[in-house]
Amino acid sequence: MSFLRLATLIRHSARIAEPAPPAPPLFPGAEVLGGSVQVRFINAGGCNDCALEVSAAFGPVYDVERYGARLVPSPRHADVLLIVGSVTRNMAEPLRRTIEATPTPRFVIAVGDCALHGGAFRDGYGIMGPVSDFAHVDIEVPGSPPEPADIVRALRRMTGR
Amino acid sequence: MNAALSAIIIAFVQVVLFVFLAPLLMGVIRQVRATIEGRAGAGIWQPWRDVRKLLAKNPVRAEGSSWMLRAGPVALMVSSLLLCVLLPLVGTIPFPSIPSDLFVIVSVMLIGVVALALVGLDGGTAFGGMGSSRHMTVAALVEPTLLLAVYALSIPAQTSTISAIVETRLFSPAVIISPVSVLALVALSIAIMAETARLPIDNPGTHLELTMLHEAMTLEASGRDLAWLEVGSWLKLAALLGLVSNLVVPWGVVTEFSALGLALGVVSITVKVLVLGVLLSVGEIFLAKVRLFQVPELLAGSFALAFLAVTASYLVV
Numbered sequence: 001m002s003f004l005r006l007a008t009l010i011r012h013s014a015r016i017a018e019p020a021p022p023a024p025p026l027f028p029g030a031e032v033l034g035g036s037v038q039v040r041f042i043n044a045g046g047c048n049d050c051a052l053e054v055s056a057a058f059g060p061v062y063d064v065e066r067y068g069a070r071l072v073p074s075p076r077h078a079d080v081l082l083i084v085g086s087v088t089r090n091m092a093e094p095l096r097r098t099i100e101a102t103p104t105p106r107f108v109i110a111v112g113d114c115a116l117h118g119g120a121f122r123d124g125y126g127i128m129g130p131v132s133d134f135a136h137v138d139i140e141v142p143g144s145p146p147e148p149a150d151i152v153r154a155l156r157r158m159t160g161r
Numbered sequence: 162m163n164a165a166l167s168a169i170i171i172a173f174v175q176v177v178l179f180v181f182l183a184p185l186l187m188g189v190i191r192q193v194r195a196t197i198e199g200r201a202g203a204g205i206w207q208p209w210r211d212v213r214k215l216l217a218k219n220p221v222r223a224e225g226s227s228w229m230l231r232a233g234p235v236a237l238m239v240s241s242l243l244l245c246v247l248l249p250l251v252g253t254i255p256f257p258s259i260p261s262d263l264f265v266i267v268s269v270m271l272i273g274v275v276a277l278a279l280v281g282l283d284g285g286t287a288f289g290g291m292g293s294s295r296h297m298t299v300a301a302l303v304e305p306t307l308l309l310a311v312y313a314l315s316i317p318a319q320t321s322t323i324s325a326i327v328e329t330r331l332f333s334p335a336v337i338i339s340p341v342s343v344l345a346l347v348a349l350s351i352a353i354m355a356e357t358a359r360l361p362i363d364n365p366g367t368h369l370e371l372t373m374l375h376e377a378m379t380l381e382a383s384g385r386d387l388a389w390l391e392v393g394s395w396l397k398l399a400a401l402l403g404l405v406s407n408l409v410v411p412w413g414v415v416t417e418f419s420a421l422g423l424a425l426g427v428v429s430i431t432v433k434v435l436v437l438g439v440l441l442s443v444g445e446i447f448l449a450k451v452r453l454f455q456v457p458e459l460l461a462g463s464f465a466l467a468f469l470a471v472t473a474s475y476l477v478v
Contacts, residue, residue, distance in 0.1 A: 003447055006446075006447060007447075010197055010199075010446070013199050014199065015196075015199050015200075015201075016198075016199030016200070017199065017200050017201040020201070032214075032217060033214055034210055034213055034214050034217075035210045036207065036210035036211045036213070036214045038211075060198060060199050060200045063200045063201050065195070065200065065202070065203050066195075066200065066201035066202055066203055066204075067203070068203055068207060068210060070203075071368075072368075073368030073373075073376060073380060074380040074381070074383075076221055076380070076381060076382065076383035076387070077379075077380075077382075077383060077387060079214070079218075100221075101221055102221070103218045103219050103220060103221045103383045103384050104218070104219050105218070
């Protein structure tokens with residue numbers, strides 16, 4: 001794309017982010033984060049629809065980054081683990097190690113019905129159980145999949161902004 | 162007032178100012194980028210919040226990692242702080258005994274580069290090692306360009322002390338728009354983009370395994386280790402942008418010590434660095450990261466420019 005076309009495109013599209021809804025109450029204990037939340041996303045065995053909604057929440061329309069949440073590439077940088085999907089046999093050990101590698105104070109947000117109680121895959125032979133069997137879940141975001149606005153609200157409870 | 166005392170005061174002001182300015186610069190760069198992308202953006206104070214929180218967290222270090230993971234981030238931070246002391250940012254009054262020579266400055270920068278590479282290796286992960294090897298490859302290509310570009314700038318000043326170079330440009334502005342200076346500044350800017358891991362050499366926003374340079378080395382750091390690494394890198398970027406801005410627009414820099422002059426120097430360097438940060442951020446929107454195998458070509462190009470600048474400086478007087 002040429003320089004001028006890109007510049008025109010930027011000028012025409014202007015602001016894509018939607019206006020911010022009122023802030024939800026701060027999650028008790030999240031004061032230590034002081035408005036800065038680094039998020040590590042983990043798909044413990046979901047079907048990827050929650051993952052799509054999470055990426056929409058971090059996209060330009062919902063723009064959860066404006067409240068101080070940011071996706072990071074390593075659990076060592078993270079404060080919040082955003083877990084989607086019910087835990088499969090292959091992901092149980094990586095999930096345990098990821099939680100161990102996250103520095104304290106850390107919080108866990110379970111996103112989607114599968115992560116909360118198994119959802120459609122509950123009695124599958126490859127399923128070890130919901131996320132709460134492996135980690136202490138601080139915030140639950142129900143829905144199959146939940147809307148990006150719900151995920152944004154859960155993250156805003158962490159940042160308090 | 163004697164030269165030593167005023168040099169110490171200016172160095173102290175520079176360090177305090179840049180520790181405050183570096184996170185603000187990152188905030189401005191990210192906010193400008195977010196605005197252009199159509200996002201709302203996290204605000205210019207977000208890097209401050211990030212650092213404050215990281216310092217409060219308990220670091221988790223990889224099993225079997227050595228003291229390097231603890232000392233490396235501090236070494237990077239110290240080398241960046243030393244840059245803030247030695248470079249002529251607020252004022253050009255040099256320390257009488259410590260040389261702020263171009264070789265000293267490049268060596269101080271190299272301490273941070275090596276410390277970061279060792280931190281990357283120490284975690285023992287594949288990504289860390291890969292990032293370190295790429296980082297050292299880039300560093301090996303960047304250092305000669307940095308030296309040669311500043312050498313070309315030092316010829317009109319007839320000294321390799323950076324403060325004297327800035328002073329010469331302040332008192333005889335005709336030097337600034339000479340072909341030698343333009344060639345050297347372009348070479349220097351490309352070298353600094355590579356040194357501070359900005360586009361098009363490295364993408365600071367990416368976490369894609371195949372393209373990471375800087376990010377790959379910090380993957381295993383957490384808590385305050387990560388905070389030192391981040392602030393150290395930001396400080397380096399801010400200090401080098403300050404150097405470039407003082408070479409291009411030297412007006413406002415303190416040459417003779419006075420309280421009013423110092424205040425003016427602080428304001429002018431803050432404005433210069435932030436304006437350059439905005440320009441950098443807008444420029445990066447239009448750039449894509451070059452393929453890793455093309456990075457040496459780009460850096461060889463900048464080396465050629467620096468070499469031309471040195472050659473030209475003996476022909477064009």
